[in-house]
Amino acid sequence: MALQRLENTEKRLMKNPEVRDSYSKTIEQYLEKGYIRKINQDDEKYGKWFLPHFPVIRPDKSTTKTRIVFNASAKHCGVSLNDMIQCGPKLQNELFDVLLRFRRNSVAIVCDIAEMYLRIKVPQDDRPYQQFLWRDVNMTEGKPDVYEFSSVVFGINSSPFQAQFVAQTHAETNRETYPMAAETVLKSTYMDDSMDSVSTEEDGVKLYSQLSALWEKAGMYARKWLSYSVGVLQHIPPEDVVPEVDLHDNSLPSVKTLGVLWKAKDDIFTFKASPIEDDFTYTKRNFLRKIAMLFDPLGFLGPYTIRAKVLLQEMWTAGLDWDDVLSEDLISKAEKWFRELTELSLIEVPKCLRLSNGEIISTYLHTFVDASQDAFGAVVYQRCIYDDGSVSVRLVTAKSKVAPLTAGSIPRLELMGAVLGLRLTLSVTSALEMDGDQCTFWTDSMNVLCWIKAQSRSF
Structure with a gap:
């Protein structure tokens, strides 16, 4: 079963040489950094599990455009690895709370942790359940190599709990030494993204210094720093700042902070949505898919999105199936709603x-x-x-x-x-x-x- 799934992944990779090379390079980097190790296939062990894996391509990302996703929900003989593991309690902060705390003060500062999961080790006895198959990209036949993760794997249901438990326990332990950073980790961090706001540039520099030191003490690396304040960014090494930042002409980029578009230079939230395609088919499924692309956790687009929700309710009451073409009246209302999509970029809300x-x-x-x-x-x-x-x-x-x-x-x-x-x-x-x-x-x-x-x- 594991070999068959590997072959399916290889077929997908062969269709895109660029993704295939990136995939192979990521495996090599994991091996060099000690996140995985090649194990001897002759050492038969009872109690092990092979994780299927496949590529997820994110061209909008400035880093890690091709991400390897391991699927611990894949079943073998009716059972998956996730079925046998307790996921643990939910420890991550609510996205709504983190965004509001980000808005409290004028000097905002954000960063994320590079490879957060992979920098957290798991016990030796648990590692055999985190194995996967891989062979050289130039090989389509032959026996694949077996690798084993020594770190927390993205895709296992307990991984979010493990990562948050480590981060929050580390913050609590070092609260007296790094009080501002500990507060940010405990209340203003969502998964591997830390985003907080302070009143002055001096506090912003202080928060950067404490956060960097706190994460470094845990063996982690904070990167992609961004702030509305140029004075704060000047105290951060250029290689650790978001690549689009240019301090010579005070050029600050627009970035997504937990899915919300933030124009750092103007310190405002805004939105961006692409118009519908020319060959768009007006069905309930396609309409729902399109409105679901508008991510608005703070409700700034409420007067606009509620019209789409009301229209979707009308589609349900009309008794339409998911792929039935809408009536002319519903199509007319949907077209009117879609025409306003491009105007969302005109909406600007102070951060x-x-x-x-x-x-x-x-x-x-x-x-x-x-x-x-x-x-x-x-x-x-x-x-x-x-x-x-x-x-x-x-x-x-x-x-x-x-x-x-x-x-x-x-x-x-x-x-x-x-x-x-x-x-x-x-x-x-x-x-x-x-x-x-x-x-x-x-x-x-x-x-x-x-x-x-x-x-x-x-x-």
Whole structure:
């Protein structure tokens, strides 16, 4: 079975010589760095497992365009390696929380860890279950070599827990020595991406120094540093900065931070979406695939994406199958929605939730909720008052949902919007470490206000 899957991978690689060479080079690098070792096939062992592997090509990546993915979910005799391993509790931070903490202050700084999983060793007794087959790219026949991973493998269900446990335990152990870095690792790191914000350039340089030292002490290497502040970037070695950075003309690139496009030079979030193809077929499957490409964890595109959700609900109620061509009316609505895709690049949301200058006296959250017969939603703003009397208001996040198909009154939908607004605000206060008495909720529904004020036994 393992040999058959290797042959399938080889057939895919033979179709693309560039990917094949990159694949082979990655195996050689793993061998040189000690992540894997070639084992003697004559030493028969009981209790081992061969991991199938295949290439995933990411041309948009500046590093590791061809990634080798090992599939521990592949079954043999009805059982996979992942079936036999406890995945462990979820330790990684919520992406929503990390993005909000990234917006707290004006000086943002991001980096990622090179080959984080591979730098974490696993016990010797567990390594036989992380074997795989490979042979030279010029060989299509003959007995393949057997390799064994000594490190955590991307593709095994327990790997995320192992990586986060190591990183967070290391941060806790060194909290007194590197307090800022430990805080970032524990609260502002998602998998291998660390992204945080501080108030001043001096704190930014300090955070860079502590994070580099903390990761280095764990045997890891922090790379691809980027900051809105050129003053911070000047303290970072050029080889460790994002390649597109040019400090001579203050040229800073636009990068995706956890899937959200961030223009570092202007310190804003924006969006980019490609128009539909000329031969696009209007089916429910294709429409869903296209709208799923819009990644918007903070809800900046809520007024736009909710229209697509409502339209998708109409497709369901029409009784259409996944590959049925839509009716003319639905196609017309879908075309109108698609025409606005190219205009998403005009949307710009300030990254920072406060003004870069001025001392904050007080901070408040204001949550607005509303509903219609088609949908309900909530939006949260942060209002800051400064020592010089100035005031800033920033959009924090938003969320919307389509109205359920079951019959319901508008006041009840307004109440559902209020519940959504409360839950969204609690998530924001938790991420930004704010108190509940700093929050104000707004609704234009007198029914909702009366229901909230009334005693529960009256219902």
